[in-house]
Amino acid sequence: MKLHAFLIASSLFLNGLAWAGSSDGTHKPMHGGVLTTVKDIDYELVASPTTLRLYVRDHGRVVDLSKASARLTLLTGTEKQEVDLKPNRDRLEATGAFKLSGGTIVAAVISSGGKQSTARFVLK
Known part of the structure; x- marks a missing residue:
C-alpha cells in the first residue's frame, strides 16, 4: 500500500514539474x-526618429487599446x-520628430479602463 501511495505522489509531483517547465515562447518582440x-x-x-509605437499583449493575446492612451x-x-500616444488599430502611436x-531611456505610463501601468525601456 505504501508503494502505491508513493508512486501516485511521485507521478503528481513530476507532472507538476513538467507543467512548470513548459513555455509557449510568447515573451519575444513581435514587431522588431x-x-x-x-x-x-x-x-x-x-x-x-519619426514614429513611436507601443504594442501590448496579455499572455500572448493582443490587448484592446481602443480606449487607452500612454505618455x-x-x-x-x-x-x-x-x-x-493615441490608439491606432492594435497599438498606441505618435508621429513627430x-x-x-x-x-535612450523611455518611461511609459499607460492608461486603460481607469487603470494605470508603467513600463521602462532602454533603446539599443
Whole structure:
C-alpha cells in the first residue's frame, strides 16, 4: 500500500514539474522593438526618429487599446521629451520628430479602463 501511495505522489509531483517547465515562447518582440514585461503583460516599444509605437499583449493575446492612451518620457543624454500616444488599430502611436539614440531611456505610463501601468525601456 505504501508503494502505491508513493508512486501516485511521485507521478503528481513530476507532472507538476513538467507543467512548470513548459513555455509557449510568447515573451519575444513581435514587431522588431524593445520588449519589457510587467505583471505578465508584454509591452513592446518600436521607436524611430519619426514614429513611436507601443504594442501590448496579455499572455500572448493582443490587448484592446481602443480606449487607452500612454505618455512616454524620452531621456536622451541631458534632453527630455514627453510624447502622448493615441490608439491606432492594435497599438498606441505618435508621429513627430523624436531624438533617439542608443541608450535612450523611455518611461511609459499607460492608461486603460481607469487603470494605470508603467513600463521602462532602454533603446539599443
